[in-house]
Amino acid sequence: MPANRRNFLKYAATLSTLMATSPLFPFSNLIATSFPTSNDDFWEGIRQLYPIAQAELTNLNSGSAGTQPLPVQEAVQMYYQLSNELPLYYAWGKWQDLRNQIKEKIAKTHLCDTNEIAFVRNTTEAMNTVIYGLPLQEGDEIIVARHDYPNLLGTIRQVCERRKAIVKTLEFDLPIEDDNLFLEKYQAAFTSKTKLLLLTHVTHRQGQILPIKKLTQLAHQNGIEVMVDAAHAFAHIDHQIGDLDCDYYGTSLHKWLCAPFGTGLLFVKKDKIPKIAPLNVALPPDSDNIEKLEAMGTRAYHLDMGIGAALEFLERIGIERKQKHLSFLKNYWTQEAVQLDRLRLHTSLKEDYSCALATFSIDGLRAGKIKKHLRENQQLNVKSVGLPDASAIRITPNVYTSTKELDRLLEGLQELIKK
Ligand SMILES: Cc1ncc(COP(=O)(O)O)c(C=O)c1O
Incomplete structure (x- = not known):
């Protein structure tokens, strides 16, 4: 059974117990026990808590909105269910x-x-x-x-x-x-x-x-x-x-x-x-x-x-650790990408001036064409952005992005530049 599905069933099974104990954040215990302690597995463990494996495309446009991890989705479902049992009774109470x-x-x-x-x-x-x-x-x-x-x-x-x-x-x-x-x-x-x-x-x-x-x-x-x-x-x-x-x-x-x-x-x-x-x-x-x-x-x-x-989920990761990892992901693809002929980066690579979001353009190629290529050939979802002097693409990884997915981005960019 895929790990995401296993996690989902685990959450569903514990739902009633958690509701019975009714803590402030019903999934806090679950989040605590689900996080791997070994640093190597940490980010893979986080990724497993995001139900993204079945998605049609890999989302490299997390800047527009982030995917919610399972504990958040489950909490919302639970509160929605309660809202329907007694509309506004709990909300006003x-x-x-x-x-x-x-x-x-x-x-x-x-x-x-x-x-x-x-x-x-x-x-x-x-x-x-x-x-x-x-x-x-x-x-x-x-x-x-x-x-x-x-x-x-x-x-x-x-x-x-x-x-x-x-x-x-x-x-x-x-x-x-x-x-x-x-x-x-x-x-x-x-x-x-x-x-x-x-x-x-x-x-x-x-x-x-x-x-x-x-x-x-x-x-x-x-x-x-x-x-x-x-x-x-x-x-x-x-x-x-x-x-x-x-x-x-x-x-x-x-x-x-x-x-x-x-x-x-x-x-x-x-x-x-x-x-x-x-x-x-x-x-x-x-x-x-x-x-x-x-x-x-x-x-x-x-x-x-x-x-x-x-908030609980973020606390388990820690904002410092998260920012560091997002910076790592940005550097992972940008450091390779800037070596490519005709590719221009429109984002600083210095830590004080940028973090996860980074934008590039390729001289002679419109953003629409780049976006289409990456969608059709690498199954990646990216965002086009108009800059005063360039038709550009913004890449936004999040904590659930893997370096393998960023390798696919780099592969797509190489193909586009060779064409
Ligand atoms: C800098 C900035 N401000 C405001 C917004 C609007 O955000 P929302 O659509 O969530 O209100 C966005 C959306 O991407 C944004 O990038």
């Missing part, structure tokens, strides 16, 4: 406490307060909640960069147009391997009218890591608030939200944490909560209770409950 305990766990790791964390559906919702809720006035400025996420830039432009505020867009020639280049350009753009700086922690096209803490300090010295788009940073890059000292921070938990699809987090610094007007008014708009920012009527509570299992 004892799950409220559990939900808070999940937030407490995040707050403890991230050196912030439980009442600074809201659960939302994704980064888009987290960021939009802040942008629409800020008391922006005519003439106020928001500073953004061309490499920030396009939909987010669209929302900022729309809000600014309505409020007669100004959006200043900076251009950076990525990849950059010098913090000062960021610091100097942002500093030069600040004026007395600048109210907000949008920073993307890890950019979605080139996987560029920005020096967020230094930039936040600089912005604060100039009386400017900072909003961090951490869609690709949370559970990927080892950091603590509290340590960054930003005012607003949003992320999608379904990306690097491998939590259920449609789960995200919004952090708002305690003293800023009252001034953010909620989109849905379930509490007084000027309340300092962060829950006002997650009010959206009836929601998929079972998904939020699955975040607990994803």
